[in-house]
Amino acid sequence: MSGNEAIARGAFECGARFAAGYPGTPSTEIMETFANYPGVYAEWSPNEKVAMEVGIGAALAGAKAMVVMKHVGVNVAADPLFTASYTGTNGALVVITADDPSLHSSQNEQDNRHYARFMKIPMLEPADSQEAKAFIKLAFDLSEHFDTPVFLRTTTRVSHSKSVVALDEPRITEDRTAIRFNAEKFVMVPMNARKRRIAVEDRMRDLRAFAETFPENRMELNSPDVGIITAGISYHYAKDVFPEFSYLKLGMVYPLPAEMIRTFAARVRKIYVIEELDPFLEEQIRALGIEVTGKAIFPYTGEFDPGIVEQAITGSRKAARSLPEIPIPPRPPNLCPGCPHRGLFYVLGKLKIFVTGDIGCYTLSFMKPLEGMHSCICMGASIGMAHGMSKALGEKGRGKIVGVIGDSTFLHSGITPLLNMAYNRSDAVIVICDNRTTAMTGMQEHPATGFTLQGERTLGVDLVALVKTLGIESVRIVDPYDLQAVRIAIKEELARPGPSVVVSRHACALFKREKVASRKSFRIDPKKCIGCRLCLGLGCPPIAWTAVENESDSRTKETEGNGSRDGVAVIDQNRCVGCGLCEQVCKSGAIAEEEG
Amino acid sequence: MTETKGILLAGVGGQGILRASDILCSVFMAAGLDVKKSEVHGMAQRGGCVTSHVRYGEKVNSPLAKKNDIDILVSFEQMDTLRYLDYVKESGTVIMNTEKIFPPAVNLGEALYPSNVLETVRRHFVKVVSIDAATLALRAGNIRTVNTVFLGAISSCLNLPLELWEKVLQESFPSKLISANMEAFCSGRGAK
Numbered sequence: 001m002s003g004n005e006a007i008a009r010g011a012f013e014c015g016a017r018f019a020a021g022y023p024g025t026p027s028t029e030i031m032e033t034f035a036n037y038p039g040v041y042a043e044w045s046p047n048e049k050v051a052m053e054v055g056i057g058a059a060l061a062g063a064k065a066m067v068v069m070k071h072v073g074v075n076v077a078a079d080p081l082f083t084a085s086y087t088g089t090n091g092a093l094v095v096i097t098a099d100d101p102s103l104h105s106s107q108n109e110q111d112n113r114h115y116a117r118f119m120k121i122p123m124l125e126p127a128d129s130q131e132a133k134a135f136i137k138l139a140f141d142l143s144e145h146f147d148t149p150v151f152l153r154t155t156t157r158v159s160h161s162k163s164v165v166a167l168d169e170p171r172i173t174e175d176r177t178a179i180r181f182n183a184e185k186f187v188m189v190p191m192n193a194r195k196r197r198i199a200v201e202d203r204m205r206d207l208r209a210f211a212e213t214f215p216e217n218r219m220e221l222n223s224p225d226v227g228i229i230t231a232g233i234s235y236h237y238a239k240d241v242f243p244e245f246s247y248l249k250l251g252m253v254y255p256l257p258a259e260m261i262r263t264f265a266a267r268v269r270k271i272y273v274i275e276e277l278d279p280f281l282e283e284q285i286r287a288l289g290i291e292v293t294g295k296a297i298f299p300y301t302g303e304f305d306p307g308i309v310e311q312a313i314t315g316s317r318k319a320a321r322s323l324p325e326i327p328i329p330p331r332p333p334n335l336c337p338g339c340p341h342r343g344l345f346y347v348l349g350k351l352k353i354f355v356t357g358d359i360g361c362y363t364l365s366f367m368k369p370l371e372g373m374h375s376c377i378c379m380g381a382s383i384g385m386a387h388g389m390s391k392a393l394g395e396k397g398r399g400k401i402v403g404v405i406g407d408s409t410f411l412h413s414g415i416t417p418l419l420n421m422a423y424n425r426s427d428a429v430i431v432i433c434d435n436r437t438t439a440m441t442g443m444q445e446h447p448a449t450g451f452t453l454q455g456e457r458t459l460g461v462d463l464v465a466l467v468k469t470l471g472i473e474s475v476r477i478v479d480p481y482d483l484q485a486v487r488i489a490i491k492e493e494l495a496r497p498g499p500s501v502v503v504s505r506h507a508c509a510l511f512k513r514e515k516v517a518s519r520k521s522f523r524i525d526p527k528k529c530i531g532c533r534l535c536l537g538l539g540c541p542p543i544a545w546t547a548v549e550n551e552s553d554s555r556t557k558e559t560e561g562n563g564s565r566d567g568v569a570v571i572d573q574n575r576c577v578g579c580g581l582c583e584q585v586c587k588s589g590a591i592a593e594e595e596g
Numbered sequence: 597m598t599e600t601k602g603i604l605l606a607g608v609g610g611q612g613i614l615r616a617s618d619i620l621c622s623v624f625m626a627a628g629l630d631v632k633k634s635e636v637h638g639m640a641q642r643g644g645c646v647t648s649h650v651r652y653g654e655k656v657n658s659p660l661a662k663k664n665d666i667d668i669l670v671s672f673e674q675m676d677t678l679r680y681l682d683y684v685k686e687s688g689t690v691i692m693n694t695e696k697i698f699p700p701a702v703n704l705g706e707a708l709y710p711s712n713v714l715e716t717v718r719r720h721f722v723k724v725v726s727i728d729a730a731t732l733a734l735r736a737g738n739i740r741t742v743n744t745v746f747l748g749a750i751s752s753c754l755n756l757p758l759e760l761w762e763k764v765l766q767e768s769f770p771s772k773l774i775s776a777n778m779e780a781f782c783s784g785r786g787a788k
């Protein structure tokens with residue numbers, strides 16, 4: 001099973017029955033798997049901060065709670081967690097942070113091991129699925145025993161790799177939940193927090209001592225010449241290429257076992273620290289007065305693989321074989337055929353405006369040919385940034401600033417900045433791209449979909465009513481399959497003083513629940529196509545340009561209109577889903593629905 | 597200890613690559629081997645590059661192979677074969693699809709789809725199998741069995757009993773899809 005499935009299984013086996021999270025690659029499958037086990041409560045919260053508070057509350061009530069998010073989610077959830085480190089947990093609280101070295105699907109490459117040190121919370125890091133299952137249990141034990149939240153850190157490679165896992169019988173769980181009062185421990189006003197502050201340092205001392213005997217911090221003594229200190233997936237990369245070396249494999253990456261490291265250092269002549277991203281272990285080991293080699297030879301950026309580890313240590317690159325040097329066009333991810341975001345961003349890209357963007361599938365529209373988005377920082381940033389730009393620009397920005405945000409992202413962190421726009425009277429226009437789901441991470445439910453993570457029907461918030469309640473007076477809905485309607489709506493709202501919101505609503509083309517009857521595909525009449533390439537401006541995957549070799553052949557002679565074309569556009573019938581945008585864009589009437 | 601071997605499956609999101617590599621892993625597990633696989637699901641659902649490393653042997657450490665260390669490259673898209681050739685051992689096998697899926701730059705007429713891909717690959721590798729998987733899948737009765745065609749092609753490069761493959765395939769599909777997948781598998785296995 002995958003590392004993520006193993007984490008969910010381990011949590012279930014050891015009796016955890018409570019989880020909250022917000023989707024985010026590479027963490028999402030942990031919640032999706034856990035939610036399917038019998039007798040558990042699992043929820044998608046609107047964002048990670050809420051999920052964290054839900055977890056803290058559940059632990060306060062005595063539950064074994066798991067909170068799950070991707071690395072940047074911890075930024076959102078950091079505020080409650082910093083102080084939950086002081087209060088400790090009545091039950092148990094394990095926070096999963098799924099980091100993404102190489103930014104396979106993230107906006108940054110932050111190394112969340114720093115949070116463990118910063119928050120004074122212990123952190124475990126598994127190297128594969130079997131360890132992932134074992135470590136989540138150890139994390140819950142640690143949390144209960146030391147009365148502290150515990151981090152379990154994975155990386156994309158651990159979360160998304162599959163390896164063989166031996167299953168265990170689920171533990172019989174006893175219900176330890178109850179209402180228990182303890183204001184000194186849970187009301188963090190200065191006089192109480194000062195005392196807890198001391199308790200945290202005592203706990204850190206105990207944890208450091210525990211780390212020395214923690215069985216998952218283990219030495220494998222082989223060659224006395226070279227010792228490797230490592231954790232997580234890097235351990236397997238190194239073992240692959242250097243099975244003969246000695247190893248200190250750390251299952252707990254914070255706090256570190258100082259004595260064990262000293263003992264290991266005394267047994268080997270040269271030490272390498274192998275870790276992706278920051279020199280987190282390396283710097284702490286150096287602070288012990290131990291000389292090691294780490295980032296002097298290993299990259300700071302990107303994930304490793306066995307080849308990178310081998311090359312860094314041996315210093316030699318195997319003579320590269322001569323392989324064909326043919327230019328291979330890149331294959332970036334693209335909006336799907338029929339994606340409702342395409343129509344919206346086609347219109348936005350044509351207006352001479354600045355579009356502050358956000359994170360979701362729609363972020364892909366910054367690329368050619370749509371080029372309909374001009375900034376993207378973090379979830380929710382679009383609205384605050386649009387407001388800030390519009391205020392800073394004053395007259396110069398009037399009618400020129402649009403912020404765009406997805407439905408899931410809006411509910412995650414767009415509500416407060418929109419309230420701010422109403423409160424501080426902005427002139428920007430906000431478009432909510434409401435495709436009825438959290439598409440990018442694989443169709444998760446959110447508070448406007450009407451369903452919960454566990455598949456129950458629930459209240460779906462009415463976005464228009466919500467936006468009006470926040471104080472935005474001008475709100476309208478458009479269908480992004482209708483280019484003209486989108487164009488008119490955006491232009492009118494830009495012309496209007498004060499803040500306004502356009503809800504661009506059409507279900508994701510891959511979203512089965514809201515799928516309307518399938519449409520007919522479109523085709524281009526090669527006789528009518530004048531080769532103007534307008535339809536290619538949509539960047540729709542089934543539409544391709546084909547050069548016309550010989551303009552004098554009989555087919556092209558019949559061309560109505562421009563005879564100087566050098567090619568025609570063709571639609572791949574098998575992949576066209578019939579959204580009809582190309583028909584609206586074509587000026588020569590060459591595109592029509594397939595007959596029959 | 598037998599050495600760890602590696603298979604790299606590559607192609608475009610939506611082609612069924614991850615499913616194929618799951619089945620491949622089940623086959624190795626059924627054969628009593630240790631196996632690890634690692635894949636990157638791209639940012640969006642579809643359209644981008646997808647790769648899946650499968651490594652198997654008596655005891656596997658890294659789920660990722662290093663360059664120059666893959667025994668079999670299976671490319672579900674023609675030109676994408678070229679993208680991963682540096683992973684393949686000199687003595688390795690390349691199994692490739694004839695299908696072309698145009699990336700955006702080619703669609704826009706800004707880049708050319710590389711020509712003579714097969715000839716180029718043949719110039720560097722001795723063992724090359726080129727398959728028109730879509731045609732074979734259609735002949736088997738279901739276009740979605742393209743990935744099973746490739747499993748068949750992989751099977752003919754590995755020394756595992758045919759019954760093992762058949763058993764795993766039968767367990768991997770709902771009953772109404774088994775016969776089409778079996779046929780697809782056989783046609784892939786026979787492809788030269």
Ligand SMILES: Cc1ncc(C[n+]2csc(CCOP(=O)(O)OP(=O)(O)O)c2C)c(N)n1
Pocket residue numbers: 022023024025048070072073076106107359360361362379405406407408409410433435437438439440441
């Ligand atoms: C703090 C944080 N949590 C999670 C993510 C991962 N993530 C990015 S966008 C997104 C949601 C996208 O959904 P939506 O806004 O509805 O847009 P769609 O993909 O449906 O177009 C998620 C879960 C992230 N980048 N940052």
